[in-house]
Amino acid sequence: MSTLTLFTPSGVVVSKATLRLASRRLQALGFEVAIDPDAAARHQRFGGDDAVRLAALHRVAAQAPSIAMATRGGYGLTRLLDAIDWPRIAASVERGTRWVGHSDLTVLQLGLLAHARGITWAGPMACYDFGRDGDDAVDEVTRDCFVEAMSGELEAVGFRTEPGFDALEARGTLWGGNLCMLVSLLGTPHFPRIKGGVLFLEDVNEHPYRVERMLLQLQQAGVLDAQKAVLLGAFSDWKPSPLDRGYTLKSAIAQLRTRTRTPILTGLPFGHVPTKVCLPVGARASLVVQGRDVLVAW
Secondary structure (H helix, E strand, O other): OOEEEEEOOOEOOOOHHHHHHHHHHHHHOOOEEEEOOOOOOOEOOEOOOHHHHHHHHHHHHHHOOOEEEEOOOOOOHHHHHHHOOHHHHHHHHHOOOEEEEOHHHHHHHHHHHHHOOOOEEEOOOHHHHHOOOOOOOOOHHHHHHHHHHHHOOOOEEEEEOOOOOOOOEEEEEEEEEEHHHHHHOOOOOOOOOOOOOEEEEEEEOOOHHHHHHHHHHHHHOOOOOOOOEEEEEEEEOOOOOOOOOOOOHHHHHHHHHOOOOOOEEEOOOOOOOOOOOOEEEOOEEEEEEEOOEEEEEO
16 A cells, blocks of 8 residues: 655645545545644644744655655745755655645755756645545546556546647656746756756746746746747636736737747646646656647656
């Protein structure tokens, strides 16, 4: 049986009941679940002060469970980046630990790539994906993809994109995550300098003009042009403005495509949405497009 530890590296867990529900559901999937002693700690908006969350991160790494899953995202890991013992995190990966999550966990995943090249998993989080109320609250695709990924059976994911990319093929390091968090690492020692990669991105609560601005920053920094392909997931929960006058996320993406030679594909089922696939951050992957069907394999 795979051991799975729930830990809180970023924002505070609002409801202990949600955490307990997530734990029960993960146990029902066959995992031996442990909750880190400080998973429900509280300090301002954080899941414990910086020292508590850093200690939890290192404690989980030392224990090296089969799976280390973040309870939730929010904000907080950026505060810890300079103090993280990256060799300790990498050692846990070498011992078989699969670090899983998205959102704020992006900076841990990319920081590990920058410092030690360990593979982690962009995927669900305990409270967000397994702690929702209702018998059918857990998305089946998210659940099944997660179980397959954690067992080592998941070797590829597929999705539908826009027309215009038929016969595209690419191979390189699969990397990325939350757009805002990735951009926040630019110019720091925690940003992985990956060339010839397949970059995937998502975000939440960011208006299309802000998404465009961050993508342009990546383009102007040379990051986008250095990739073989960019895969855009969900950009959810933003509110239109009266100033938009027809400007949409589609407009933003169209503008970006005029600025880079790198193919930009949409439709990746990943982000702050109920349905999400699991992706191995740092793995060598291949991308193949047939018609509008995209396959990412590793």
